[in-house]
Amino acid sequence: MPEAICNYLALLGWSPGDDRENVTMKELTELFTVEKVHSSPARFDMKKLEAINGDKIRALTIDEFLDWSLPFLTKAGVITGTADEIALVKLALPLIQERIIMLSEVPAMLKFLFIKEFAVEADSVAKITDDASKAVLKRSIQELEPLTTWTRESIEAALRSSLIEDMGLKPRIAFGAVRIATTGSTISPPLFESMELLGKNASLARIRAGLEL
Structure with missing residues (x-):
């Protein structure tokens, strides 16, 4: 800046x-x-x-952060600039404001919300194709599908109860597989908030696709 x-x-x-x-x-x-x-x-x-x-960046208001971020997102082809896209960007920006040091990082952090042809990054595929990760993804689907309220709180409660408490996994192992499946990368905004913004249908569809890799 x-x-x-x-x-x-x-x-x-x-x-x-x-x-x-x-x-x-x-x-x-x-x-x-x-x-x-x-x-x-x-x-x-x-x-x-x-x-x-x-x-x-951290000192910016969200509206200021939005104004600075939009040119980077449009130039990178992440968004075209529609009102719906901008509204979603504004919701997502607070999730990354404390995590980045360059505005050029914004497109990579938020592209998972807008990408039409979603695919897990090549260097992350191997991290969700082992048996342990497959078990995590399968259990995640089972726990997330019945949710009638799709919020950060409900997503976190369902995944922590099933993956951490029931399966006895460490958070890094349990949530790492879900993060890669839903965002395509090992680096993303906070997982549960990301899944809330992504939506239930898209989140579950990506986790199912992860099982097929």
Whole structure:
């Protein structure tokens, strides 16, 4: 983000007088003085710039985050910009705001909600084709199908009860297979919230498809 770049470049030769690295543009204009400029050699640190950028993203309101994200999503072909798509993006953005440091990460994180020809990523297929994962997916279908209320809470309760308590699996093993089957990747927004936004029919269809791999 432009503000993150300005923030970082300012800190290369100046300090606000405390240990803060995340400074707003308003604060920069108010606090900057020539006396606080130092002459020590500056070193460009990409990790620090990315961290500041992440701070800027987290400080955005959802409407601001939406405005910044839409161009990335449309350019990547994830959405075309319809009102329904934008409404869904707005619901999904709070799930990733604390998890990304670059706006360019938004399309990869949210594409599972919009993709027409869904497929599990090639490097994730092997992680749901073993017998243990198949058992997880089969049990997940059995527990999720009867749900009459499709919410984060009901999804989580059903899966935790069956996979963690009944089957005795560790969360990483149990939910990892469901995550890959429903989002296509090992990296996604929080699982239960993602499935809620994806919807019951699409979630179950993808889990069934995962069983066929």
